[in-house]
Amino acid sequence: MSVIRTDKLSRHFGDVIALRELDLELTGPGVIGLVGPNGSGKSTLIRLLLGLIRPTSGGATVFDSPISHPGRYAHRVGALIESPAFVPSLSARTNLRSLARLRGISNTRVDEVLAIVGLLDRSKEPVKRFSLGMKQRLGIAAALLPDAELLVLDEPTNGLDPAGIVEMRQLLRSLGDQARTVIVSSHLLSEIEAACDSLAIVRFGQLLFSGPLADLVSQAGESIEIAPEHPADVDGLAEALRAGGWKASVVLDEVHVSAPVSRSADVNRAAAEAGIVLRVLRPREASLEEVFLRMTGTETGDNGRPATKLEEVA
Amino acid sequence: MLREFRCEWTRLMSRNYILGGIGLMAALGLVVTFIVFFTATADSGVTMPGGPSVSVSTLEAPDGMFAGLKLASNMWGLVALVVWAIFASSDYSNGLIRLLVQAQPNRLRLFGGKVVALVLFTCVATLATTLLVLIASPPVAGATGISAEAWRTDMAQTLLNGYLHLTLAALMWGFVGLFVGVMTRSTGLSIAVGIGYLVVFEMVLTLLLDSGAKWLPGSSFGTVAAGGTDDMSFATGLMVAVGYVVVTLVIATVTFRRRDITA
Numbered sequence: 001m002s003v004i005r006t007d008k009l010s011r012h013f014g015d016v017i018a019l020r021e022l023d024l025e026l027t028g029p030g031v032i033g034l035v036g037p038n039g040s041g042k043s044t045l046i047r048l049l050l051g052l053i054r055p056t057s058g059g060a061t062v063f064d065s066p067i068s069h070p071g072r073y074a075h076r077v078g079a080l081i082e083s084p085a086f087v088p089s090l091s092a093r094t095n096l097r098s099l100a101r102l103r104g105i106s107n108t109r110v111d112e113v114l115a116i117v118g119l120l121d122r123s124k125e126p127v128k129r130f131s132l133g134m135k136q137r138l139g140i141a142a143a144l145l146p147d148a149e150l151l152v153l154d155e156p157t158n159g160l161d162p163a164g165i166v167e168m169r170q171l172l173r174s175l176g177d178q179a180r181t182v183i184v185s186s187h188l189l190s191e192i193e194a195a196c197d198s199l200a201i202v203r204f205g206q207l208l209f210s211g212p213l214a215d216l217v218s219q220a221g222e223s224i225e226i227a228p229e230h231p232a233d234v235d236g237l238a239e240a241l242r243a244g245g246w247k248a249s250v251v252l253d254e255v256h257v258s259a260p261v262s263r264s265a266d267v268n269r270a271a272a273e274a275g276i277v278l279r280v281l282r283p284r285e286a287s288l289e290e291v292f293l294r295m296t297g298t299e300t301g302d303n304g305r306p307a308t309k310l311e312e313v314a
Numbered sequence: 315m316l317r318e319f320r321c322e323w324t325r326l327m328s329r330n331y332i333l334g335g336i337g338l339m340a341a342l343g344l345v346v347t348f349i350v351f352f353t354a355t356a357d358s359g360v361t362m363p364g365g366p367s368v369s370v371s372t373l374e375a376p377d378g379m380f381a382g383l384k385l386a387s388n389m390w391g392l393v394a395l396v397v398w399a400i401f402a403s404s405d406y407s408n409g410l411i412r413l414l415v416q417a418q419p420n421r422l423r424l425f426g427g428k429v430v431a432l433v434l435f436t437c438v439a440t441l442a443t444t445l446l447v448l449i450a451s452p453p454v455a456g457a458t459g460i461s462a463e464a465w466r467t468d469m470a471q472t473l474l475n476g477y478l479h480l481t482l483a484a485l486m487w488g489f490v491g492l493f494v495g496v497m498t499r500s501t502g503l504s505i506a507v508g509i510g511y512l513v514v515f516e517m518v519l520t521l522l523l524d525s526g527a528k529w530l531p532g533s534s535f536g537t538v539a540a541g542g543t544d545d546m547s548f549a550t551g552l553m554v555a556v557g558y559v560v561v562t563l564v565i566a567t568v569t570f571r572r573r574d575i576t577a
Contacts, residue, residue: 052575070419085409102321
């Protein structure tokens with residue numbers, strides 16, 4: 001089922017292009033990761049889909065309804081957008097009740113979602129006393145209020161401790177398994193890898209990849225990981241392989257050779273011809289992080305790009 | 315619009331708004347009432363810039379118990395302005411507007427619910443103030459030797475008129491606060507702009523314009539609160555004030571409806 005579809009969706013802020021003719025289709029149910037370096041356009045995309053801002057050009061649909069009429073699908077969507085936002089002096093329960101009344105939801109549901117995120121015992125405390133992690137849980141609770149078919153969660157593990165992150169991962173998985181579509185925007189690739197079925201990668205406001213995680217990792221190509229018997233030989237081993245036409249790179253005391261596993265014997269033979277005995281030779285699967293960094297061309301996850309100017313596009 | 319109203323009302327019924335809004339308006343009304351009763355003399359008494367003085371004869375008139383409130387109506391309205399401005403701008407400053415608009419994308423309904431909740435809140439605050447002044451005025455009049463005989467003349471009508479005039483004036487100040495809050499999206503800035511206008515800008519304009527000052531927002535709101543003045547009738551003051559309210563409300567509504575939510 002197509003949940004979200006964008007058609008050449010663009011959004012400019014002055015002369016800065018946040019989204020550039022984005023064509024994207026996300027299907028559900030399941031947990032979908034939305035990843036990209038900071039400033040890649042993830043939050044802009046989410047705000048457009050939720051009707052908080054309007055596109056400069058192009059269009060999009062959510063549940064086949066245009067984003068120009070968000071009222072048609074708002075009751076089917078729950079969202080945590082950036083940091084959780086509540087009235088600090090009010091209790092967690094009152095904050096949620098206020099939102100529940102806006103959606104015409106009963107107070108019983110408020111207690112249900114507070115229990116789901118583990119805040120029922122502290123629901124009478126003012127939100128200003130909450131830690132960042134607790135506020136994050138409350139934000140998730142607010143997103144869960146409408147029992148929505150589509151959940152859009154922007155950095156849901158922000159501020160959570162390791163145990164909270166594990167719980168959140170389990171919650172996301174269980175929500176995805178309940179015939180819901182959960183879109184998780186995150187810069188924590190390990191979390192995306194652990195919780196998501198598929199993902200969309202955006203950079204500079206454009207789509208780099210959309211599809212199942214396995215497809216993305218397989219796009220990275222196979223490689224072979226080898227290590228010489230003596231660590232001191234690692235540079236010599238890499239040099240010898242490169243001289244033989246192999247694509248090899250040194251990573252600590254190992255050499256990564258870009259080649260299909262079927263050519264392992266050839267790699268071993270090349271090392272032997274260089275007089276180096278191998279201690280390790282094994283197939284290697286690229287991690288999501290490596291693939292992501294390769295695709296986005298960044299090493300930190302923050303592309304640090306200057307504002308993309310319209311004149312650069314022209 | 316009931317859902318939108320209930321959502322906003324739930325937040326308005328917090329201790330901060332009850333104490334800072336209803337409590338402060340009522341306390342200010344009481345304090346001003348005490349001051350005018352204790353300082354009024356046969357010829358004059360307390361005055362506000364551009365406003366009438368409150369003498370003993372003013373206090374002994376049928377609507378004398380409201381003389382203090384009418385005199386300080388702009389200061390009192392300023393509290394309403396600040397409450398409305400804070401309520402409108404804090405949605406932006408704390409980011410709550412994201413959740414509200416996502417839950418109710420029809421921003422006109424959302425804005426309507428907010429306005430209705432604030433109007434009701436202001437009516438309650440004015441009612442509380444009126445009741446407190448009604449309870450406190452007779453003993454204070456007795457203690458200061460001011461006759462309260464005339465207060466019993468058509469008391470219900472006097473009370474109703476006083477309440478309506480004060481409520482209308484407070485609402486008008488509130489709408490200006492709503493306008494400032496929506497436009498600035500900053501709690502601190504909206505308070506500074508509101509107070510800056512009343513305490514500095516309009517006072518300077520009043521000194522410069524002389525007789526033309528009666529057409530300024532604060533003066534026209536004051537005319538409504540007083541039920542009419544020597545310079546301007548209640549009906550004229552009401553029309554001028556409603557004009558200001560309509561303009562600010564239209565601008566605030568269009569801005570609220572169309573503006574990107576990037577908070």
